Amino acid sequence: MEDPLTTGVAWLAPRVALLEVLAEESNLTRAAALAGVPQPTASRWLAELADQVGTPVAARAGRGIRLTYAGGLLAEAARRAAGELRQGFRAALAEADPESGHISLAFLHTMGGVRVPELLAGFRAAHPGVRFTLVQGASEELLRRLRTGEADLILTAPLPTGDPGFEMSALALQPLVAVVPKGHPLASRKRVRIAELAKSEFVSLKPGAGVRRIVDDLLGQAGYTPRVSFEGEEADTLRGMVAARLGVTILPESEPLPNPGTVEIPLHPPACREIGLVWSADRPLPPAVRTFRDYAESASGRTPAR
Incomplete structure (x- = not known):
């Protein structure tokens, strides 16, 4: 006998993933392409979600489309879930060989000119197989990415001291x-x-x-x-x-x-x-991310965390 919860999650997952894309992309045709489905399917999914929750999840905005408040709630849940899945998959891959892992690093705009490039150049000289995804933004956006698992580490200021959801290391x-x-x-x-x-x-x-x-x-x-x-x-x-x-x-x-x-x-x-690295207190760091964190600490003159 099928488990209704399992069936419900299987039905919901791709539809909510579409909402996650729509949160960033206000054009339904492009959002459907990014989600890997035809536009008619995407339109049908939005209608089905609206029927399930009892209120629209998206609305027309001029020639584009935007999420309603209810749609935004579902999209944020999807972003958090996708972040956890990405973290788990990357950790599983990197565990076998931390020298070929992947690091998602987010940092302030003011650090992109010299500070981050110099840090990356020094690290890659010793660990050439590690790959990076780099994102810039304001401090609140960086913390949001860290909470949802979209970033492994952020280089930011001021540090979010007093927040039990984060661990951090002051660098400079x-x-x-x-x-x-x-x-x-x-x-x-x-x-x-x-x-x-x-x-x-x-x-x-x-x-x-x-x-x-x-x-x-x-x-x-x-x-x-x-x-x-x-x-x-x-x-x-x-x-x-x-x-x-x-x-x-x-x-x-x-x-x-x-x-x-x-x-x-x-x-x-x-x-x-005060500039420092911040990471989630709720998720273990993959080996490549730990190696980069330790390198950044040692380059700043700090004793690497253990």
Whole structure:
């Protein structure tokens, strides 16, 4: 006699997998192709899911399609389940030979210029058979990927201390600096207090970025609410805005060189952000991932975790 639970899961799995794709892809034809089914089948599956849960799981949005709230709940469950399956499959493959494993590494945009490439180059010199998938994003997005199993490790700041779902290893402290355009009244200063930036408009990273949270805390402690004229997603974009005299900002110091149209001034008192690796406390790390974590710790001068 068939187990109704097993039958139900077998029926549900491919349909919910389609929702996972639709969460990222607003075109049904492309989503169906990515899910490996014809579009008519995808349309039928959406209708069947709506019948099962008693409410639509997707709705038209202009020429595209978007998930409803109910569809989003199912898609998030599918993302978590798929992440667990990917983790288990990769761990099983890598267990036999950690030198040919796969690592999904996610990191902040501000670390993609020098820090991550140098780290990867040093590691691959010793472990050429390990493959990487690299993803960039804001700190909240990186933590979400880690929770769902889409990333094995993230390189981020600030570290999510106090969250029992994560383990972490601090690797470095990176100074924060005031970034002003050349010719700005503060440009010749050797140090600058945050309050001295009060007369200038600010350009800032969008909410959700780790640096944005750190800078907002610093400004709040100084009793200063900035006049934000522009918000961007990447530090290099903000430096370009500063060079165009659209405002000033506070960012991690440039690696390796500042934008030629800007001047970077150390803060007084000094401020910095702590950069580190973070991984899930709920899933064992595959051997190749452990090897990379240990290498990153040793390269930073820390004793590798055991």
